[in-house]
Amino acid sequence: MALLIPASFGNLAVSRRAHVSLTVSASANPRTFHRESVDWVKETASFFDQDKRPIMLFDGVCNLCNGGVKFVRDHDRNRRIRFEALQSEAGKRLLMRSGRAPDDISSVVLVEKDRSYTKSEAVLKIMEYIDLPFPQLAFFMQFVPLFARDSVYDNIANNRYAIFGWSESCEI
Template identity: 35%
Template sequence: MTGTCDPESHEWARHEHVIVFDGVCNWCHTWVNVLIDHDPHETFKFGTLQSEQGQQILHTLQLSTEDFSTFLLLEQARVYTKSTAALRIVRHLPGFWPLFYLGILIPRPVRDALYDYVARHRYRWMGKTDACRVPSPDQRRRFV
């Protein structure tokens, strides 16, 4: 899914790249840590789907505000979900990561089916926490 988020009505849309993730998902926390570690130019900002701003975006896009089966990538006011969001993220990372962007050649329904499988099992595989992630003091500037 691709949509838009009006920069005039949503503060996060003013940032060039914002990843909005499930704040209680340990799988998601792991990937946020990987992204922070492999994003030396601090290209990405982060926010949670459970936050007021995250909920506003979900509502605007008519996505569930309770079942967080995807994360969002806000990229210059456009919103990407599922495999498309993941692939658009890796193309901005250094090293071998951009090679994964070749996955964009796989038809989206196939990519999203794999994404949905992982999303359905992520809590079973990695668990979840009772509260949203709290960034460390040096990471705080990366969170919106």
């Protein structure tokens, strides 16, 4: 299933503590943005041409998120996951592929070749990729209802800067 996003995202200025600016162009003339749609799955297919590993998108200026990336790297001895900051150009394109706004840094996202996961589903899927005992923990945590898992996730995500702080740039 292809996700079509209007290319009218045009010139987008993002300002969320990282002060990142980006011009999104899907190989289209800016004057034709209103007439065309962009198939973001097709536009980002090259991310999976040479390397089939999933990509974990994370808030590059969030200390909690950077700690999460370090934790996953330390527990992923087989290097089964790649990483990309949500604020990067590649991160923004993969966000749009996942059906999210390019400036949405509210959730960790795991992007596989054919599917994307957000919030608690992304965390559980990431746990399946890393070393023992995390795949087993993910198996049992999946029985907790999604609304309950996402409620806890949202509460932490909405307060992550206040609790864990943020940095001026991505540390990973």
